[in-house]
Amino acid sequence: MNSLVVQRARFGDLLQSLPLIRALSVAGGSVTLLVSEDMMEAARLVHPAGDVFGFPGKGHLLDLASGSPMKAAGTIARFLENVRTVSFDRLFQLNHDGTGALLGKLLPAGEKRGFFSLHDRIIPGEEKGKKLSGWPAYLVASARGVRAVNRIHLSDVWIGFGFSGSTRERENCPRAPAPGSGPVGLVLSGRSVYRELVLEDVARLVDRIQRLTGRPVVLLGRPDEREKARVLTRLISGPVVNRVGETSLGQLWAEVASLSLLISPDTATLHLSASLNVPSIGLFFSNAQPHETGAYLPGCLAVTPDLDCHPCAGEGSGCTQMECRSLMEPDYLALLAERFLTGSALPEAPAGLRVWRSRKEAGFLSYRPTHAGAATREDVLGVLFRRFFLRVLDPEVLLPSLEEECRPFFGRGWPSSLPADHLVQGASLSSRQWGDHPLDPLEKRRILEEIPLLWPLFLLTEEVEGGQGKREIQRQAFALLSEETIAARSLLLDRGKSPARRKKERERAYSAKETRTGREAGYGV
Known part of the structure; x- marks a missing residue:
């Protein structure tokens, strides 16, 4: 073949x-x-x-x-x-x-x-x-x-x-090896100023990594960053290997392959390290996020800002402060690198940051929080929508349990900005409407106006696919979305209940919600 x-x-x-x-x-x-x-x-x-x-x-x-x-x-x-x-x-x-x-x-x-x-x-x-x-x-x-x-x-x-x-x-995805004894690589920036680390923070980070790990640090970057690297080396107190703008593609390949760990805000270099089976810590801010473009290698870490505006539109966002860059605290990143290299327990992130670890499950890569915490609106929708999309795109996939995916957020509360009732109602209505026939345009408009949370799902199934997807599969996915929203809310609100009790409460709540949703929509239920 x-x-x-x-x-x-x-x-x-x-x-x-x-x-x-x-x-x-x-x-x-x-x-x-x-x-x-x-x-x-x-x-x-x-x-x-x-x-x-x-x-x-x-x-x-x-x-x-x-x-x-x-x-x-x-x-x-x-x-x-x-x-x-x-x-x-x-x-x-x-x-x-x-x-x-x-x-x-x-x-x-x-x-x-x-x-x-x-x-x-x-x-x-x-x-x-x-x-x-x-x-x-x-x-x-x-x-x-x-x-x-x-x-x-x-x-x-x-x-x-x-x-x-x-x-x-x-x-067929390689396993991340235990970090070797080589140097730590540090990439200065991504492909735009919106993914560029603050120079003074980089100098402090290099000093702390050398002090905590005892390993040399190799600076990597583009040819147009040579002058910045020269300034940086004057700010660093200890010895550092400056390879910024000095490597051909083949030399960069060999340089990254020799590292025990790569720290980078540049996703291309993270992908290179993953292809060479080198562990990494990705720094994600601006419009980048690890769930989409993190290192495709289990066991890698990613650090993201805990801000409502992340991910943004990057260069098109109009942001002048770029607060997300200043949240990348050098002392914490150095400690995170040291713990990662030694296999010790990872330190909890300071306020304003979140840390994720990659893993492979059901044949797909996912990034999960390293420490338990309250779920954001995007966390919950990310879990629920991912399950929806995978059911639509690949009905044969064996998903992990919802309880497993919600585990990092057990008992930490439901995000106040996420109206669960609206999501349950919209998903239930969509599952009723989407049988063997395309959704009526007026009904679709009505649902989206009243429940805009469903826009990402409609964007795929209606706008891009043009209603030509497999309707029965989509109908089932919407029905399960309604049920799993109720189940997820139960998991996030009360961890102490037994699985059997939570199951009964979910079934009872789902049945009541189905009845109420049908009456509100004017259907005989």
Whole structure:
């Protein structure tokens, strides 16, 4: 079985495609990778055992077209001719863009999965009104309207293009090893100023790590951060290895592989460490969150700000204070790193921060809080919606128990900003309406106006999929959402009750709620 994986996005996305590539390789046959030309070196490092094709980048094609449109057309024609010399059984197109969709249509393969149409635009040769469905639809919906409550990792979404949750291939995820004796790596920033650590805090963090662990610290970063790194080294009291802007991609690969621990606000470097089986502590602020783009490796840690505005829109948020950066307390981060390296009990986070640990369950990666605490609105919706979406996207997946997912929040109270009754009512109404027929537009508008909590669910099932999903599965998922909302509230409000008593109370409350919801909606119940 020969597979072609098309991934033309940036470095971090290429690395997050690696779990799919590995799963396809384990399933048997060869895997060929198609990337943008500027990602060829990275692709060969990521996928050394397989073939790699490079597609001309947008800038290259524009340069050619400015001189002669025929040159650009000829370059594409030669590329297609080279790729077509290989026979592919399956094609996985991972990018939601016009070029990728056209490539998917032009390249031959017996079976095609992924993006071959666009959510909000028509491409040449595409049927008008054709909608996305399944995992591609979820990827679009999660990027556009589910960010704050999305709890499905991007790598798992791409694995979903090829495998269901019931197959062994989904379990093909390396285990995090015990940290070695190598140095600690520290990345200065992410790809924007909104993911940049404060320089004085970095200096203090390096000093504390050296003092607590006795290990050298290696600074990593981009070429445009060299001057910042030089200033930083003057602020640090002890010796430090400055590799900022001094490593080629291959050298960066070797540098990260030698580390015992990586600390980084840059998700691409976190994905690199995960691909090399190196433990990490991810620092997530601005518009980044570990549930979507944390290290795809069990046992890693992630630190996030405990702010209502996180995750934000990043550069588009208009935030000038960037308070989330100042919450990354250097003394605490150094202590967290020391405890992680020694395998000791992790320290509780100070006010304003939360710490998460990655784990693999039911074939999917998830990040859970390291310490018990009160659940936020996003925590509860994240658990409930994740279960809803997985039931819709992969009915065969065996979910962990709701009690297990709510365990970090047992007995800590229900978020006051989350009206459980509205969520139960809306989910119940939706389950009644969504039988074998599409939801009436007026009824949908009414439900969303009265219960806007349901917007992320409707965004997928109605706006992106266009009501073309499997209605019976969606109906069942809404019914279970209503029931599990009641159950989750019971778990969060009272941990002391026995499981049997909680079950009886959930059944009694659910029955009463069903009756009341039906009467309010005007149905004969």
